[in-house]
Amino acid sequence: MIRTLQPGQRCEVWIASVTCQAELLYSSDGLLFEAPNWTLDGAALVLNGDGKLWTLDVTGGEPTEVPLSGIPDLNNDHVLAPDGAGIFLSANDGHIYRALLDGRPATRITEDDGSFHFLHGVSPDGKELAYVAIEAGDFSQPGRLMTIASDGGAAASVDLGRFDVGSAHCDGPDYSPDGKWLYLNTESFGSVAGHAQLARVRVDGTGFEQVLASGTVDWFPHLSPDGRYATYIRFPSGTVGHPADLPVAVVLVSTEDWTTPLHTWPLFGGQGTLNVNSWSPDSTRFAFVAYPPADSTKE
Template sequence: MIRTLQSGQRCEVWIASVNGQAELLYSSDDVLFEAPNWTLDGSSLIFNGDGKLWRLDLNTGSLEPILLTGVPDLNNDHVLAPDGQGIFVSANDGHIYRALLAGGPATRITEDDGFFHFLHGVSPDGAQLAYVGIKAGDFTQPGRLMTIASDGGASASVDVGRFDVGSAHCDGPEFSPDGKWLYLNTESFTSRQGHAQLARIRVDGTGFERLLESESVDWFPHLSPDGRYASYIRFPGGTVGHPADLRVAVVLVSTEDWTTALHSWPLFGGQGTLNVNSWSPDSRRFAYVAYPLSDSTKD
């Protein structure tokens, strides 16, 4: 399903910096854009909207679609390849594809294995993808942490058994910059429905640990390229899943102390705001998306 803006709603792309400042970069009343990625050369943001990929040039402010063929409508789970030339995307048919940022044909990676596949991470060497598998696309079932070789095909083994992160739902698995850890959110630390907390596990399946204990519902941890900082999205306590159109906050922490927020940016958003890693290559800034409503709509 392609998300669209409500009447009186707009989409705002923001840039936050590690010193606490935030700047409005782009606004649209027409297309609901989601989940920015920052290109390796630092020149552009890549996001999805209206089922397609788009490129926003940070120097000129120009926006243009990236035309892909052989792939259904896209959702907001996409990550850039470490070579700076390619991108891995999740589509609404439940499969993961790879393509070039320049556009052109996309190649399907995942098999018809009975799961829907929601991509979130690529290893620093580009060899592995981390994703969440949902059995038969049944969203009443918990997501499972999985990895697969990025070249795909029947020969690419799917690895799920070694990642014991509990039986509850998990989401957002992303490799650390050094490739040693997978960072994620999981509901396995509590019996409260939907109470996602931030965690990590080593890529060999050991060392599963909670990063902080909070009363908020915390999703999508994203590490800066230098590993010093992390961003995540904070939902109100009691939230189930990561829905759209809530009062949430984007939070910045040091990876040496996840319990203390360095800065936070309250906004109206949720789904689409920070689903994928949006850090700049110099680790000084990251992008996020807000979806404010007009005053008349709020009333």
């Protein structure tokens, strides 16, 4: 399903820094953009919107559509390959694809294994992808943490990469910069349905542990390329899933102390705000998206 703005609602793309400053890069009352990545050269953001892929120069201007072919409408799960030229994408048909930012035809990676595949991370060496599998696209079922070879093949159709992180729902797996850990959000540490918390597990499947215990619902942890910082999105207590159009906050922490935020940015958003890793290659800035409603006022 392609998301659209509500009447009077805006889409705002923001860039924030580890010095706790933030600036509005782009605002639209037409297209709803989601889930920014940062290109390897530091020059642009990559977002999805209207089922398509777009680039947006970090110095400003209008988004430019990437002319993809051979792929259905996109959802908001996409990550750039470490080579800076390729990009891995989840589409609304439940499959993961690889494409190039120059617009050449996309190639499907995942096979018809009975699951929907929602991509979230690529290993630092580009050889492996981390995704969440939803059995038969039935969203009443918990997501399973999986990895596959980035070139697809047999590993995409069997549970070779399945991790034991409990039977509860998990989502948002992203690799640490050293490739040793997968960071994710999971309901395995709570007794209340929907109470997602931040955790990590080693890529060999061992060492599953909680990294932050809180009374809020916390999703999508993403580490900076230098490993010093992390961002995540904080939903209100009692939230189930990661819905759109809620009062949420983007949180910046030091990876030395996840319990003490360096800064928080309250906003109206949720789905689409911070689904994928949005750090700049120099680890000094990150991007997120807000969706202020018609009755909001700018401070």
